[in-house]
Amino acid sequence: MIDKRRQNADEAVAGIKDGSIVLIGGFGMTGEPRELCSALAARKVRGLTIVTNNAGSGEFGIGLLMKQGCVDKIVCSFPRVPGSVIFEELYESGKLELEIVPQGTIAERVRAGAAGIAAFYTRTSWGTPLAEGKEARTFDGKDYVMERAIRGDVALVKAYKGDRWGNLVYSKSMRNFNPVMAMGAELTIAQVSEIVELGDLDPENIVTPGIFVDRVVQLEALYA
Amino acid sequence: MIDKRRQNADEAVAGIKDGSIVLIGGFGMTGEPRELCSALAARKVRGLTIVTNNAGSGEFGIGLLMKQGCVDKIVCSFPRVPGSVIFEELYESGKLELEIVPQGTIAERVRAGAAGIAAFYTRTSWGTPLAEGKEARTFDGKDYVMERAIRGDVALVKAYKGDRWGNLVYSKSMRNFNPVMAMGAELTIAQVSEIVELGDLDPENIVTPGIFVDRVVQLEALYA
Amino acid sequence: MTKLLNRNEIAWRVAHDIPDGSYVNLGVGMPLAVVNFMPDDRDIVFHSENGLLGMRNLKPGEEPDPELVNAGKRPVRMLPGGAFFHHADSFLMIRGGHLDFAVLGAYEVAENGDLANWRLPDSKGAPAVGGAMDLVYGAKKILVMCEHNSKDGAPKIVKETKLPLTGRDCVSKVFTDIAVIERTGDGMIVREIIDGMSFNELQDRTGAKLRLANDWKPLVTPDLPVEEMTPRAMRPKQPTPQPIGKNANG
């Protein structure tokens, strides 16, 4: 019997080790797995590298993870959003390493890690400071930069509905990075607004098949 | 006003040039855009390279394209299926060039072409005859083969429902290669069983967004 | 003195340059305003990097939905025919050449088409690039909208830019508060100038060598309010209480 359900956020994030690479879904606050991040922060893990698009907003979710001193490094495209005060404070005081990656390159590097692709050649960032130190190569007269895959130890994602096999569907633009991060880690943990009976999700419309998901927890949708 | 609808199969395949690279969806007969292939065969185009999983079955669809002498080369993973007599005849008489590619490598090469990726490194086929002549490279102690993107001039796909913006949904396992091929070409032509009003397809459940599709034609579902 | 276009007027002009049937991405900042001015007789499909095709702005009276935002985290709605997808598919669209246009802001545009719009060398804060580097090489044409000159009068269209680049050789056309300038293999061609400004004056305010198109026109837009017409970004609510687990089965 496959049953990936967990009783609460704390149980859902159990066992995450210091020093893990943690992929986190969301785009700004939309689709941010805030409660899972907060539960992880409460466990006082240390030395995390987080891979996500923005660097949190306010003193909760990703912001709380950073505030609690859990994060050594953040890999993201756009750390500054309204309310990203914790990030700015840590960054400016040199307490947080930052790797800026173009947004599509984050998505593609994580997908590559999920797909068994070690590296790929993209035009993005060629000729810019973000390509410095990276291998460049010409194909058919065009210049490309080689990017390496990112593989997470853990992914924290948010979805709308899930079932006990870990199948997930999203709601509107909360989808964003969540299905990508969900594919990209050894241990994928999803918070959902509702866990439904197995078979209630239409197999045509499942966005994240359960094969990618290890734990599902139903939490109040606190954002809306 | 965006209106990608076409009146019939012949109109849908108008303007396809000799020598085109044509991506064709389907897995065996399931999801094969048979009527579009037959309409293309009737136009007696010449010198096509087709990229598809199987090499057709019977004397219709992909089989008819080959029988009519339209195809110079086929790139596929598994040419032999029940009824692939036309392929076998042409191949054995040396009238058809064959490039065998692992199934996932076809999908990934076409996706790479769709995603602006020139090449990528995969484990698949490393150490086998299909990797001969390909660049190999070691990442983190594992051996990979470099595969180049495939970009189609034309894609022929089959879907279940479509709308005038070219959005597509599929039915069960007819999905297979169709959404991948649909992303992969300059000119993507979809045959559907039903064209519905704009807005009738749920935006959460659209599998191929219309941005990838240039023409949609409603044809009888002749297979079922 | 000649009246410069305000941001809404520049956005209006950009919107009217985009043909019916186009797929268009709007960069964060000033370009997001373009969605407000699309002519009614055109089907333009706006792409938002966070996974939307077919977005439109809120109509008066429509409530913002925190689960439906654009690349600037501002609330939007969907047109019939729109679709949702995830970030890897969204950037496949961007990077694979599926968009007809992207509209981006700029710090500087060089006459060779180089664009700098993500970072100033003297910035103190953390850098942030978002999707700009993906868009510059991905969309078929890059339209830039910006003020012609910075607050201290320095031109934004320059012979060569020393700023950190977003992309090389990528800009197709620049829409400013005083002109519309096309960048061609043959140099920077002025297509439109606002009423009351001479070509020489425009050239004086520009860092790159310009040529006036034979068929140049006056740059004319309706008078539009100065105020931003796009809804504000969604803001975080007060810190939420510590999350309470809920029985997964209940």
Add this chain to the structure above:
Amino acid sequence: MTKLLNRNEIAWRVAHDIPDGSYVNLGVGMPLAVVNFMPDDRDIVFHSENGLLGMRNLKPGEEPDPELVNAGKRPVRMLPGGAFFHHADSFLMIRGGHLDFAVLGAYEVAENGDLANWRLPDSKGAPAVGGAMDLVYGAKKILVMCEHNSKDGAPKIVKETKLPLTGRDCVSKVFTDIAVIERTGDGMIVREIIDGMSFNELQDRTGAKLRLANDWKPLVTPDLPVEEMTPRAMRPKQPTPQPIGKNANG
């Protein structure tokens, strides 16, 4: 004489080696029969390369659906909790290490774990590889099922294979009609032998050096019919008439 296992019995044995909760791909041919014998008390999720998770075989009386087939183009059904996806996502699952097991057929397995199962050097027809090369390096464990010896008696488990390879160093375990053999860094270990066959006889029928596990067991299965129990592949219907366009609006 010792009764060798038939294909259904080998499939039964493979099925009973797969733990509850596994994600499993079944290769075309003999491995497809494994789906028929999964113990009722386990949730096993079968993956089909053509874009299915959670497939099951038809039950007696269920009609085949030409739009719902497995990797062998045979009609299947879906379990509650199953999902459809496209080929790029399907092979992302395969190649990215998301499957626990793949069950594959073999021409030869070498003691270093090399597998040859896609092409014989003297084949006259066109080659065909399908998804085998994707699976060998993708799934966490590769289970092979095959007859122990070919019709002319040649062993399929060999010291070294000269056949065109499907993958190197990839096989975890081999299930044949006479034995279950685990391939370890320490060589080929015999876990089970059918009743009535000695280790020496097994060794004689094998091209690679074997070692008998201390805790080896008899290879026992229920008696199962020889006939194939998996529905036949969907066949093409008669050639259809030339396609007739239908009014797209009507």
